[in-house]
Amino acid sequence: MTLRRDFVVGAVLIALAIAMIWGAQGFPRIRAMPYGPDLFPKIIAGGLIVSALGIILEGIRDIRSGRIDDSAGRDRITTLAALSFVGIVALVAGFALLLPVLGFHVAAALVLLCAVRIFGGNWVLAGIMALSAPVVLHYIFYSLMRVVLPWGVLAPYAW
Amino acid sequence: MKSMMKTALRVGVLGAIAASTSSAALAQSCDWTPDRAVTYIVPWGAGGGTDANSRMLATMLEQKWGVPFNVVNRTGGNGVTGHSAIANADPDGYTVGAVTVEINTMHWVGLTDLNYTNITPIGLIDIVPASVLVSKDSPFETIGDVLDYARENPGDLTASGTSLGGIWHLALAGMLNAEGMDPESIRWIPSQGAAPALQELIAGGVDMATPALSEGKALVDSGEVRALAYMHDTPMAALPDVPVTAEALESGWTLAAYITISGPEGMPEEISCAYQQAVEEITQTQEWAEFKESRGAEVVFTGGDELTAYMQAQDEALGETITAVGLAE
Amino acid sequence: MDLLAILSIVVEPRILGTILLCTLYGAFVGAMPGLTATMAVALLVPFTWFMDPVQAAAAIVATTTTAIFAGDISGALLKIPGTPASAAYVEDSFRLSQTGKPRTTLFTSLFASVCGGVIGVAILAYATPQLAQLSRSFSSDEAFWLATLGLSCAVFVGGPSVPRNFASLFIGLAVATIGIDVAVGHPRYTFGVMELYDGINFIPAMIGIFALSELLRNSALGRQAHLGKLVVEPLFSAIRDAWREFRKRWKNVIRSASGGTVIGALPGAGADVAAWIAYAVSRRFSKTPEAYGRGHVEGVVDGGAANNAAVAGAWTPALVFGIPGDSVTAIAIGVLMMKGLTPGPDIFTNDTVLVYTIFGSFFMANVLMLLTGGLVVALATQILRVPRAVLMPLILLLSMIGGYAITGSVIAIWIILALGLLASGMIWAGMPLAPAILGIVLGRIVEDNFMVSMMKSRGDLTEFFARDTAAVLGTLTLLVWAALLLRAGWSFFGNRTSSK
Known part of the structure; x- marks a missing residue:
């Protein structure tokens, strides 16, 4: 386990967010309004990306402060x-x-x-x-x- | 309870659609009875009108035949899930369900291919007209006022009652269309059922609501909202002072939703006619009449071929309306 | 209406017997995973036909009250919240019972529930007209602000990592977007599965997130990991400890119960939202906020008191307008109407006896719940003595039947599996689960009301502040969120500089 858990989590969340945005492309609009059923999925996807970046930042911060990744040992499963x-x-x-x-x-x-x-x-x-x-x-x-x-x-x- | 059933009074059938089913056709062997539990599928949630009517009928069938009638609420997809479950079940008499008016609308709006030919109609047990309700503080006194205002100020007024394209939305859009107006001249605000729509109405969020008359009855009685009309051709005992649209409107527009008990496609004649007889007898009991009265509804029953013809006519009429108001897929 | 007259009706053997039986029935149903208070009441309806109105109302009230409490039992013992209302503090109650205090926890929760219920009834009896006035002004604007305010609880129910809390919340909100959208009726992320059109059902979702993920974690511990038997403390010392615990926190109970009643009375918010908000508020004002979510009894007390109080509150719109606050009161209205009683303002003048007997039954049901609830707790905790090789498979099967009971189809089992795996992934990623559940519960309410408001105002955002109540709620919500985001950002970046 060389990849830090934070980076994996961040990457997965960003991938999920992109999938949500991509999936929302085809949604129809409400008549005479600039948004529709795609509005909330896109806001939520945006929130996921920001949170993911935050998690990655936390990971970088931990590396800089020299904290060891404790996830590798804990995740060793039989x-x-x-x-x-x-x-x-x-x-x-x-x-x-x-x-x-x-x-x-x-x-x-x-x-x-x-x-x-x-x-x-x-x-x-x-x-x-x-x-x-x-x-x-x-x-x-x-x-x-x-x-x-x-x-x-x-x-x-x-x- | 049993003794009550025995001494049950046979009351005359009220309402426009009388129980005049061709009993000659039933003369053949209609003596099928279930010998184990029957599943009764309801495509709508607990607490609603379809659920209440179906649970009442299920309990009375249970007493009649002595086997459990287990009600299961299969909600989802604006009724598609439950209706598909009824249509696709084994037609062995051990699965029946509440097929509602949506069987005539959902295939027109492109939700599903399922239509009334995919089920075996047994009996019509409820007819609910759409109502036209305004809040008690509303300036509108008659349905004519509302339509005149909407004609002059298209898009100003809002109405609610169900989801977009739901039956109570069609009631409003169809009425506007029949009166020669733009179906959008009163804007539809979707809601998750009648209760939130009525809450909006009371809170002043929308100008009017067109839910099922039975859903709005409690609020009309309490004076919180006023009923301007209901979309029916004959006056009902529950609201004698409120005009029916058949008389109040030039177009004579009416719209009523219905609830049936139906079986899966291809149910054998002997089973469906046994059910039909049983349900018809139940609808003639005092107990059923009291239940109906409490909901402000009238006792109705139509069975067999007559019901099939009714559903077919409804299907065509609703299809026309849906196409006219631009909701057809 | 004097108190004595009401009491004399309620202690009449027939009514008292009905209430006693129904509290037992409610406790049994509520403690079974997947059997909800709504289902319990729906099955009760045929029996109410032989009852007079007072008796029928008493039966419904007693069943609901105990069913909501009994949801805590399967939550604490099996980590399957019996009702969505127990989800807010299931993490705490489960951990407490794992550390050998299942009975103390459940009796504390019982005392809190009973007390919360009684306070709820008292408020209901004295303030229904005022509460009705408040709920009368609730349109989609106000409901939107209230739900958005509720979302801020995510910060309080989560863990120490701010981005992880928000990620969890957004995952929950993302799950909530599945299904037909309210504005145009377009199916989103359903992959053509009709049964997903109405969205992800809460109960299978909770079973997956809490129960299945726990089972998966347990199985991953492996067979070789020695699993010690769980301790169940003696009944009387448990009751004594619980009473002590409860007495220490009577202030929490009063705060959460009064808040819970008001929230329950508001349209669009029920016992579940009440429990979440009470839990978050409790943590905010607690001296030991760090203990929450790790087995802290304070959160259980607050949540337990709030959701039972909200059950009483939900009758306000039902009795005053005939608008059901939830599916239970929808059925109750139907039953009352069958008895020739129309809920509405007039019911207070025309059927005073009935209205106050409903309140009286609520009161009696809560008192009798001490007895029947206690009995069920005493019996149910025995199952923890069962060896894990028996208990875990049973929980697995019960979870799946419970889900099936809700949807009537195997879609629930697939939801359980998908969300169980999602939750396992989140646990691995170090994310708290509670914000995700909050997102699932509130996501739809926030979006639906936002869209409805936008459609009413034709896209004019200022309409959200146009009504008095909405303006107050909106300003409050924006202030709370601004404060939370500022604080989160400050602590996040502040921490980074300090750790350099």
Whole structure:
């Protein structure tokens, strides 16, 4: 990690701001007025750029004052931790994709099975959780609170 | 509750659109009933008129058929999200929804390709005319005053009630157009629904508002705002002293929004007619009549082919208006 | 209307029973992620048909009051704010409960909420006509200034780095621009996804920013990192400590509760804005502002008192004009109208009993909330005893169901994921999260009102000062912002010269 964190953050924010301005190009105008839906995105993008420059300035100031970048050490993460991170992200994305197809019970059971493993539980615990929790949560949200959770493949057995 | 249902009085149907559905067509097997929970999609948020009507109907259907009717508010995209969800669901009778007048407007303004042929209409349960409201301090006494002033000072007056191109905006622009005026001669100030628009009206931010009559009723009753007219052809019991535009205006312009219960495209006849019978019976109960009266609305019901024809006519009329006022895509 | 007569109605077994049941129901719903006060009230409506008007109003009032408080419970225990109103101080309450004081924190918050609620009712009962007069003059000009003033809270809720605070605020504002714009109805940054047209929903956004980012951080700690079990203190010592904590800060409670009631009564600002402003004001006047956002109970007290007071305040426009201040009061108006009661100035003369019973129910609901809220806190804190391998997966699943419950579709889960990743990035970048949430909450209000005002005045900026209330609010807002920017610039560049 040779790049200072401040510079990376500043660059990302400026890139985001440019993307916002670029995206706002095609917005229509209000009739007979010099601005429209593009006004606020452009003001916000401007604010992002100023803030980003401020963050970069802070970084330069820290270098000049000889303060060490403490981010490098803190960000050293193990492969296992990185895998867990990616695992959770994949679980959320997977749940979003599978929920309408498989239905709540199956999708929730799969999520729990994997999540318990990621957070360090053993297979037995994962199995118990996957079988029991979806039923309880389904009762609370679907039967009591009338939240329409999809049935998916279990539709023939729906109640 | 059950006993109340049994002894429910069958009240005569009020209003212009009577429940004269061709019951001969219903004579075939209409004995389908749901045996598990039904999802009732509402394309608008909790607290609004569509939500209130649909939740009331859902509860009464639930009592009738003994399975849960779960209301889900699928808001977004000025109604497109919810309407698409209704249209695209399985037509197995386990998903129904509140299709509203926007099914006749949103495809004209280019929001979506979805139109009334993509759903199966079951029954019309509510008709709400647009109102013409001014603040209690307003110099205008009649709708004629407003139009005369706007004719002489185009662009001076402002009005609000919903988003740009929303149904209550069409009510105003369509009225101005029908009266031979520039639809822009009263400027439209968009708002997120009726409540902020009425707040603007009271605070003096806009000169007039044209929201749903039911939304403005409480303020009219309290004297904070005055109703100059409402865009209907027959007077309603809720506001007997306020003129209807059909009489007050030369053009006879009217505009009323409607709420239906509808199913997805291609719903089998036996399911839709079972629903239609059930809903029609519900609209004839005392309980429903009381609910309607509390909202200043009238009991209406139209079902089946008659409703399809009504939606088709509305679609053409609104399309003409949208094109005339320059909002068509 | 004398007090005794009201009390005799409210303590009638039927009404008291209704209130008790509804506080339990509200506490349960509020403590569940994704189940909001609005949803709780909407589900209550069919039951109100069998009730008389007084009972129906009491039921709605009791449910809302406790649901708003109970939002603190999932916020403190799981870092999932139950309602947007709890978001302002979720960082503090969560950290406090992580350091072994979950019950003390929640009981302090309960005492503050109850007290805030009672003060709110008292103000409501005595000052509704005056508050109504104030809210009567609120057009888009005033609402714009109020929201812009609210944005200045970002400086107080953030961290030590000024540019990072502003970057966080602007990120939140950028998120708020997603969706159809108010002026011409053009979809912005939606990439053709219809369900984004109404903008990013607050609840999934908060779940993503707070809960998912926390889960991701936890998972990144890795399995090898030894995660000690969390401590839950004994019930009675917790109540005692909480009471002591609360008694020390009664001045905060009075300040935040009265402010919260007024903000709640204003159109366009609800319990969430009230909590943010109370939190920021509290930090501004605190002797230990540096402790805020790191687990400081003072902010929890102020925010908790303000949002429950605002719940009472929101009834002002509803009762006086029939204009709903939020979706809960919108449903409440519908229910009252079904009972043949039309909200409006006349309701104070025609249905005096009802109006004061609503106030009385508010009062009773707050008192009974001590009992039911306390019960739910005592039970809910047990979940912290659950091993992390069980708790974390459950939080993950609950977060996603909670989001789904709000939108009725998986779009909420995608929002949770996107904002969870965004928040993780921000944490890595050393940015505070609170200003971003503030930006998401207020961004739309600021822009919509600005655009509406501009359309009314046809682009004439001086119109923002043309009305009396607007001129006062506008001048105040500009002064506050000028002072903040000057101070920020001065400290930024002043620091640089000193460090050279």
